[in-house]
Amino acid sequence: MYCQGASKGIVFFTDKGIDKKIEVSKTPFNVSCNPVDERGRSGKAIYTYDCSNPIPQCQNQTREIALYEHESLFFKSVLDNAGYDGNHYDLYANSVQGERLLLAGFSTGCGLPTISNKKFIPNGNDGLVVKDSANNNMYIVAVSECKYSVSCDKDCPEDSHKCIHKQYPGYCCVPCKKTGDRLKNIANKVGQ
Missing domain, CATH: 1.20.5 (Single alpha-helices involved in coiled-coils or other helix-helix interfaces)
Structure with missing residues (x-):
């Protein structure tokens, strides 16, 4: 905890070479940092999909998976004689950093999946996070680097x-x- 017994605190931080600050009037407070890269914030995606096999257990299915905000989901087919259409499908995410396998063997007996709806929910822990003593978020600032310092009852860093x-x-x-x-x-x- 920062600034126990102080009347205010200031969190100084740098983002993309620019010096910035957050003035915190509720003390004490906690600061954590998890940088956000070009994939965006981390969280989970809740998505609905349908498959080429028309049976009910292959239609209107919903799942959730850990994902980054700016990643898109897609499927790759892999030859598999046990699959509905001679393939099974692996689930991948794609971003500016390239593609990554999320789930191998996603669909075997249902055929080619098609995502019909996707909702992203951030986990709330990305960036520079300032929380009060009850662990409530006061400030969340998306930053690409975690360079920060805290000053209590002063206008400048230590x-x-x-x-x-x-x-x-x-x-x-x-x-x-x-x-x-x-x-x-x-x-x-x-x-x-």
Whole structure:
């Protein structure tokens, strides 16, 4: 838990090279991070399918499977003499990262499946997640990297110095180590 006994907290984070912050007024709070990649958030898909075999147990079936938000589902046939149409069908997911096998032998006695409805439900744990002490979500921000720090009752992260600034919000945060390294580099160049 962050900021126990503090009046506020600030979560500083970087996403795609841009520094951002979340001001948290309800303390204490917890922060977790699970980056979101180009496949989108993780969760589950609930989908309905029908198969080429017209018997009732092969029609209007519903299943759920772990999936990413931007993945599409498709089937590949595999020769199988025990299959309804001489094949069984494996379920795959496809995304910008390529395809991946989700379930081998998805359909054997029912023939070629066709998905008629798919609903995606995110698991709510992707990105930068800030939860209160009762474990309720306060903020969920989709981030591609997990670089964050927390400051309690201060306007800047722990490893920085607050300077007065004319532009909004009236101050800036100067990173101590980064600034110190720059000064050392300049001193080394001048000393040569």
